[in-house]
Amino acid sequence: MAGAKKKKPKSAKSGKQSGAKQSASRASLETYYREMLTIRRFEEKAGQMYGMGLIGGFCHLYIGQEAVVTGIQHALEPGDTVITSYRCHAHMLAAGVDAKAVMAELSGRAGGVSKGKGGSMHMFTPEGGFYGGHGIVGAQAPLGAGLGFAHKYRGNDRVSVTYFGDGAANQGQVFEAFNMAALWKLPVIFVIENNQYAMGTSVARSTAVQELCQRGEAFGIPGNQADGMDVLAVHAAAKDAVAMCRTGDGPALLEMMTYRYRGHSMSDPAKYRSREEVSKMRQERDPIENVRRMLVAAGHADDDALKDVDREVKAEINDAAEYAQNSLEPDSAEMHTDILVTA
Amino acid sequence: MVELTVREALRDAMAEEMRADDDVFLIGEEVAEYQGAYKVSQGLLEEFGARRVIDTPITEAGFAGIGVGAAMAGLKPIVEFMTFNFAMQAIDHIINSAAKTNYMSGGLINVPIVFRGPNGAASRVAAQHSQCYAAWYAHVPGLKVVAPFSAGDAKGLLKSAIRDPNPVIFLENELLYGQSFEIPEGADHTVPIGSASVARSGGDVTIVTFSIMVGKALAAAETLAGEGIDAEVIDLRSIRPLDQDSIIASVEKTNRLITVEEGWPTAGVGAEISAMIMQRAFDHLDAPVLRVSGADVPMPYAANLESQALPQADEIAEAARTLCRSD
Structure with missing residues (x-):
């Protein structure tokens, strides 16, 4: 994992890595497997459709990082809120949005969740507690703190999960958000999805102190690092952080050590890292393979049963792609709607 | 009240x-x-x-x-x-x-x-x-x-x-x-967004402006009244949405328009209003629209230069004289 993960944290108070091997029930493992596989197949299909010219603009795939959003989402409850960057397809699926509506949005169709007006980077489902989908790197950090502010203002015990990447971690407004979240004890879990590269710039080349889980220390925000390729480790770390924030002891910071297999976006050939680095990660650390092995080892599933799941997921994603392609482009009158809300 | x-x-x-x-x-x-x-x-x-x-x-x-x-x-x-x-x-x-x-x-x-x-x-x-x-x-x-x-x-x-x-x-x-x-007294007093008001009624020239410049425009109108020029002052109150109809209604009456703003002239509010009037009320204009704006410079500190950089009542009145002399 590009070396960074194995570094010993310098502080005993903060920056600890969730150590113990986690276990999970058969039902949980099956759910994780299916959901992560759905994200992967969705993203693979999106990549194909991009190549065919059916999806335009920027398209940032989540392949390799599936365990992070999956493990965290299962630590949340209805009413909790989630926000992230432009790499948001998986977060939409995790929030319960039909793959059809997400794929149609990527394709710029009227059947998309944002009626085709937001695209790959700007998708939302307030019903599912997901507030986007934001294209400006780091801007979601104060926005997510604001969602947490609203929970506290209303006196409920809901929490805000605010995702950003290792690149955004260097934006000034992230520290502004940390400061106010800590000052006001907001129920915000800042999740750094450290996939090692901010576009083409590695953490080593961009960051003076590479243990991003320590970034909250100056604000008294406890940090925890977890193996973001292991959905059980992610889930365990998230559960702790959520419990802390729910009882008024927020904010918390989680650094998820993960890896994206594809380029930053579809237009990035990723020449800043070796082919070996990527294939080593895929072979040794793949989050979906991990769970597949667990299911088989525990006797919960055999190859046939898993192939059935694969087939079902594939069919769901093919349906989504078909739906997207058959959905009409937005009506031209739609250009002028939704600019302002009329009271 | x-x-x-x-x-x-x-x-x-x-x-x-x-x-x-x-x-x-x-x-x-x-x-x-x-x-x-x-x-x-x-x-x-x-x-x-x-x-x-x-x-x-x-x-x-x-x-x-x-x-x-x-x-x-x-x-x-x-x-x-x-x-x-x-x-x-x-x-x-x-x-x-x-x-x-x-x-x-x-x-x-x-x-x-x-x-x-x-x-x-x-x-x-x-x-x-x-x-x-x-x-x-x-x-x-x-x-x-x-x-x-x-x-x-x-x-x-x-x-x-x-x-x-x-x-x-x-x-x-x-x-x-x-x-x-x-x-007006009481908690019911609201003003709708997107609606301008006539701060002073007049028939010879329309001065469209907003915020602190409304006061300067009203002062200019007083001076002009003494010279026989009857200026109408429109207080935009909202810049977006812009109450185009109120500006046009006034121009249809006066046939002359001055925009006044404190900001810089390039791509400013006055530029927008000028373009809008060209498109929607060109035939009602007896003279070109004049813009009075802040000077196209960063704001200087010195008292005399600061005053010079901001639109003043004299400058607005002079613009009105220019327009009203042009026919």
């Missing part, structure tokens, strides 16, 4: 809306314990407590973003900038996060938020503290932009802005805070 300063009117508007709706809160630098850097939020902390009147650190991008996030969740924040000059630190959240989200989400998430604070030149605070942002924000679809002159409009528009389900930029003026006006 009751006489109030603009400062008191703004405070009353916030207090009344906060009494009526628990979702409304005020957040910004020095708004609570200090009672507002310009004492606009006087008494609010005492009445509403620290939950709803919130002092922030000096962190404009951060607290603007927190405000927008809270608004996405359905609260109705009033975000005070100590001046709009400092809001440039936060302009990404105002435009990218607040103005565009309703559109980008296909109407799923709206952002009911007010960004308010003093705008434009104050007195001898030089280039970085003396800029008018009316044209900047008026450029952006998804925002509403208001800039009142009188205390009554300040109160009525701020109440409308707080109730509005969209992001509203509320441009105040430091030099107007202490000015007194007669205003």
Whole structure:
């Protein structure tokens, strides 16, 4: 994992890595497997459709990082809120949005969740507690703190999960958000999805102190690092952080050590890292393979049963792609709607 | 009617809306314990407590973003900038996060938020503290932009802005805070956004302006009246949406138009109005539209140069004479 993960944290108070091997029930493992596989197949299909010219603009795939959003989402409850960057397809699926509506949005169709007006980077489902989908790197950090502010203002015990990447971690407004979240004890879990590269710039080349889980220390925000390729480790770390924030002891910071297999976006050939680095990660650390092995080892599933799941997921994603392609482009009158809300 | 300063009117508007709706809160630098850097939020902390009147650190991008996030969740924040000059630190959240989200989400998430604070030149605070942002924000679809002159409009528009389900930029003026006006009594007084008013009726030339320049235009109109030129002064009150019909109705009457703004001329509010009038009322013009604006320079510090850089009543009156002589 590009070396960074194995570094010993310098502080005993903060920056600890969730150590113990986690276990999970058969039902949980099956759910994780299916959901992560759905994200992967969705993203693979999106990549194909991009190549065919059916999806335009920027398209940032989540392949390799599936365990992070999956493990965290299962630590949340209805009413909790989630926000992230432009790499948001998986977060939409995790929030319960039909793959059809997400794929149609990527394709710029009227059947998309944002009626085709937001695209790959700007998708939302307030019903599912997901507030986007934001294209400006780091801007979601104060926005997510604001969602947490609203929970506290209303006196409920809901929490805000605010995702950003290792690149955004260097934006000034992230520290502004940390400061106010800590000052006001907001129920915000800042999740750094450290996939090692901010576009083409590695953490080593961009960051003076590479243990991003320590970034909250100056604000008294406890940090925890977890193996973001292991959905059980992610889930365990998230559960702790959520419990802390729910009882008024927020904010918390989680650094998820993960890896994206594809380029930053579809237009990035990723020449800043070796082919070996990527294939080593895929072979040794793949989050979906991990769970597949667990299911088989525990006797919960055999190859046939898993192939059935694969087939079902594939069919769901093919349906989504078909739906997207058959959905009409937005009506031209739609250009002028939704600019302002009329009271 | 009751006489109030603009400062008191703004405070009353916030207090009344906060009494009526628990979702409304005020957040910004020095708004609570200090009672507002310009004492606009006087008494609010005492009445509403620290939950709803919130002092922030000096962190404009951060607290603007927190405000927008809270608004996405359905609260109705009033975000005070100590001046709009400092809001440039936060302009990404105002435009990218607040103005565009309703559109980008296909109407799923709206952002009911007010960004308010003093705008434009104050007195001898030089280039970085003396800029008018009316044209900047008026450029952006998804925002509403208001800039009142009188205390009554300040109160009525701020109440409308707080109730509005969209992001509203509320441009105040430091030099107007202490000015007194007669205003209607009671909590029901609101002024609709997007509606101009006739500050002075006249038949010879139309002067369209907003905020502190309304006072300068009225002074110019007084001078002109003594010379037999009867000027009409339109107080835009809102820059976006722009009340085009009121401007056109006036031009149809006077056939001459002057725009006055404190901001820079290039791509300014006056430029927008000129283009609009060309397209919609060209045949009613007896003379070219004239723009009176701030000088196309960063604001100088020296008293004489500052005064020279800002539109003055004399300059407005001279523009009117030029237009009225041209036929």
